[in-house]
Amino acid sequence: MAIQHSWQQAWEQTLTGANSFYRDNPPANQFTTSVMFNGELASAVAELIRGFDDGTELIITDVGAGAGQLSLALADQLAERPWIRFAAVDLSPSPAVLPPSMRWLVGDARALPLxxxxxxxxxxxxxxxxxxxxxxxxxxxxxxxxIVTDGAAIMGPTLADDIACARLEVNAAELRNWLDKWWPARRPFMRGEVGSTRDATWQHLTGWITSGLGIAIDYGHLRAEREVGTWDGGTLTGFRGGRAVTPILDGSCNITAHVAMDAVAAARPNCEYTLNRQTEVLHGGHVTKPGGLGDFLWLTQEFSDT
Ligand SMILES: C[S@@+](CC[C@H](N)C(=O)[O-])C[C@H]1O[C@@H](n2cnc3c(N)ncnc32)[C@H](O)[C@@H]1O
Structure with missing residues (x-):
């Protein structure tokens, strides 16, 4: 019988496993993210940091730092504040030259106990x-x-079948709970992604903060949009050489899916946050990237140790 995996297990193999895309594909050659377009995004983030900074020790920690453009731009823009230090975390090694204020940590951020x-x-x-x-x-x-069998994605057991899902090492109850709370619609033939691993990752990353800010900027969606069917086709995408391609699981492309940003925000309850569209934050609301940044959401969360 062919070996079956859940989609998440097969996706993990293309990130950190046997057929890791990143092992042979340095981020600098693969992405055209907003941080590479111009300094506008780094300037907006630097402004948020200046608004929070009170002149005491502060570590800017860029997670999934890629080729380091955002960290390097921030180090440059905040150079007049020598008490601010920088840490960048990525699966990939650092750029050749780092400023003395910056450490580069290679590893899986989900497992790093900073x-x-x-x-x-x-x-x-x-x-x-x-x-x-x-x-x-x-x-x-x-x-x-x-599920994935022989490299092909097919419909697997229903999420009501705890036993069949457990055989695949999937906790069906956890997935159902997430869907009931964040993506409750069940329209025939709709597809989507279950965001619980992103929520857990955000909880872990923001656990490194005693007081400070958590800023997540990503392709995202909100419950009101999910409920009315805006994302019923799902958001899975592949990227190779900076271009969108069919997402296949052989390690030849980077696989991504939009983030349920309101669910991520709720992963750290009891702290203030704002959620904005990138178009509202940058450039007076104008879209600056070909293809549009309307899906880009900014989550800013403030943590205090008092
Ligand atoms: C799409 S790139 C974005 C890079 C950069 N933040 C930017 O905007 O240009 C995603 C980055 O996250 C890194 N990454 C993905 N999963 C990771 C993980 N679990 N731990 C650390 N880095 C990870 C990848 O190596 C890659 O450099």
Whole structure:
């Protein structure tokens, strides 16, 4: 019998596993993210940091730092504040030259136990890379797990079948709970992604903060849009050489899916946050990237140790 995996397990293999895309494809050659377009995004983030900074020790921690453009731009723009230090985390090695104020940590951010400190944690186009499960609804309105067999994605057991899902090492109850709360619609033939792994990742990253800011900037969506069907086709995409391609699981492309940003915000309850569209934050509301940045959401969360 062919070996079956859940989609998340197969996706994980293309991130950190046997057929890791990043092992052979340095981020600098693969992405055209907003941080590479111009200094506008870094300037907006620097402004948020200046608004928070009170002249005491602060570590700016860029998670999924890629080729380091955002960290390097921030180090440059905040150079007049020598008490601010920088840490960048990525699966890939650092650029050749780093400023003395910056450390580069190579590793899986989800497993890094960084010392809690006064920090600004920034995740720019990072959470969309975190593998998650996918679901598809059948013609009777029942949600199924998407599984992978011989490299092909097919409809697997229903999410109501705890035993069949457990055989695939999937906790169906956890997925159902997330869907009931954040993506409750069950329209026949709709597809989507279950965001619980992104929520857990954000909880982990912001656990490195005693007081500070958590800033997540990503392709995202909100419950009101999910409820009315805006994202019923799902958001899974592949990227290779900076271009969107069919997402296949052989390690030849980077796989991403939009982030349920309101669910991520709720992963750290009891702290103030704002959620804005990037078009509102940058450039007076004008879209600056060909293809549009309307899907880009900014989550800014403030943490205090008092
Ligand atoms: C789309 S790129 C974004 C890079 C950069 N933040 C930017 O906006 O240009 C995603 C980055 O996250 C890194 N990454 C993905 N999963 C990771 C993980 N679990 N731990 C650390 N880095 C990860 C990848 O190596 C890649 O450099």
């Amino acid at each position: 010392q809690p400190a006064r920090r600004v944690v920034i995740a720019h186009e990072f959470l969309d890379d975190i593998p998650c499960e996918r679901f598809e609804v059948d013609e009777w309105g029942e949600a199924h797990l998407i």
